[in-house]
Amino acid sequence: MNNKVLNNRAWLLVLPMLVLVAFSAIIPLMTVVNYSVQDVLGPNARFFTGTEWFHSILNDASLRNAFVRQILFSLTILAIQVPLGIGIALIMPKRGWQASAVLILITLPLLIPWNVVGSIWQIFTRGDIGLMGWGLRELGINYNITRNAGDAWATIILMDVWHWTPLVAMLCYSGLRSIPEAYYQAARIDRASKWAIFRYIQLPKLTNVLVIAVLLRFMHSFMIYAEPFVLTGGGPGSSTTFLSQSLATMAIGQQDLGPSAAFSIIYFLVILLVSWVFYTTIMHMQKDKNPHGGA
Amino acid sequence: MTWMVWTTPTAIFFSSIAAMLAGMTLWEILSPTIERKGFLPISTTRGDRLFISLLSAAFIHLGVIGFTTLSIWIALALSAVWLLVLMRWG
Structure with a gap:
């Protein structure tokens, strides 16, 4: 037995934050739940609809397609950005002015607002004035993001990789910097190969930051809105319409508050489930590795 | 509160969640998990x-x-x- 006194009064210090979160998240979320079971036409005209909205949302073919596209998009960008981010972090200079210069250079895309990123790529990919669009066309490639769904997809993925890989790279870079030199010395004594150093020293030490990177990138990409909206507007057709854009069309465009509230709740539950599974699995893997705690 | 457009079922739902959280807190105080x-x-x-x-x-x-x-x-x-x-x- 240890003699540590468990003092739960410290939780009182969390109260101010709880009040803030109640106003910014919990009460609005409760209101959304209330809207999802009603047809609210005005302040005094509302009808209880029960589970009707949920039934129609879950059986809506276009929303199901948007959901599948969303999953595909998130998995694709994770599969590209995480290995690429680790790779960039590994070849980044470790000290001196080069380290600072490279850090600033790769951080630049992160500073650009999402709408602006969309506009940049919109112009960049235009066939008449855009460098990439014009260049590809001159090379004889039939590239047109407003007509070919494949081109639109490739461009959105390229844009997201350009915008967000720096975040993964930065997180990995900070993770790599925190590995004590003694590990590398021990590896040199064992004449470990570069791959062995990566596999048995660097990658395990990166687990913590990779959890954060994967979670952040998953949530960001699952909620992506502004960039594809500006770049393709969800087209051609609906080939790049993701979940949040479907939600915005329904809630703001058509003012269908009941169905969009039901949609929001389902959307929220999916994000909650996936994030929880990610988090628990990775935390669990770590606990197995060192059962006595500590990183 | 009218802006939150409460209904009886959702009020019951949230009250039960709140009751569960309060119950769990009490249980934790009486016998920690x-x-x-x-x-x-x-x-x-x-x-x-x-x-x-x-x-x-x-x-x-x-x-x-x-x-x-x-x-x-x-x-x-x-x-x-x-x-x-x-x-x-x-």
Whole structure:
């Protein structure tokens, strides 16, 4: 037995934050739940609809397609950005002015607002004035993001990789910097190969930051809105319409508050489930590795 | 409060969630939870098991509403049984 006194009064210090979160998240979320079971036409005209909205949302073919596209998009960008981010972090200079210069250079895309990123790529990919669009066309490639769904997809993925890989790279870079030199010395004594150093020293030490990177990138990409909206507007057709854009069309465009509230709740539950599974699995893997705690 | 457009069912729903959280707090004060391993692949505390059962209850309800013609009460009953099983043996 240890003699540590468990003092739960410290939780009182969390109260101010709880009040803030109640106003910014919990009460609005409760209101959304209330809207999802009603047809609210005005302040005094509302009808209880029960589970009707949920039934129609879950059986809506276009929303199901948007959901599948969303999953595909998130998995694709994770599969590209995480290995690429680790790779960039590994070849980044470790000290001196080069380290600072490279850090600033790769951080630049992160500073650009999402709408602006969309506009940049919109112009960049235009066939008449855009460098990439014009260049590809001159090379004889039939590239047109407003007509070919494949081109639109490739461009959105390229844009997201350009915008967000720096975040993964930065997180990995900070993770790599925190590995004590003694590990590398021990590896040199064992004449470990570069791959062995990566596999048995660097990658395990990166687990913590990779959890954060994967979670952040998953949530960001699952909620992506502004960039594809500006770049393709969800087209051609609906080939790049993701979940949040479907939600915005329904809630703001058509003012269908009941169905969009039901949609929001389902959307929220999916994000909650996936994030929880990610988090628990990775935390669990770590606990197995060192059962006595500590990183 | 009118702007929140409350209905009786949602009010009951949120009150039960609040009651559960208050009950869990009281239970924790009376006898603190011990992390243990049940039939779930991970070791969990009491609060973890409540969270897991509530989250799965949400998906049980969505499944019943969206893809079957069964009554929502069947979903509720299933979730209640699942909650008890998970709290005891999970």
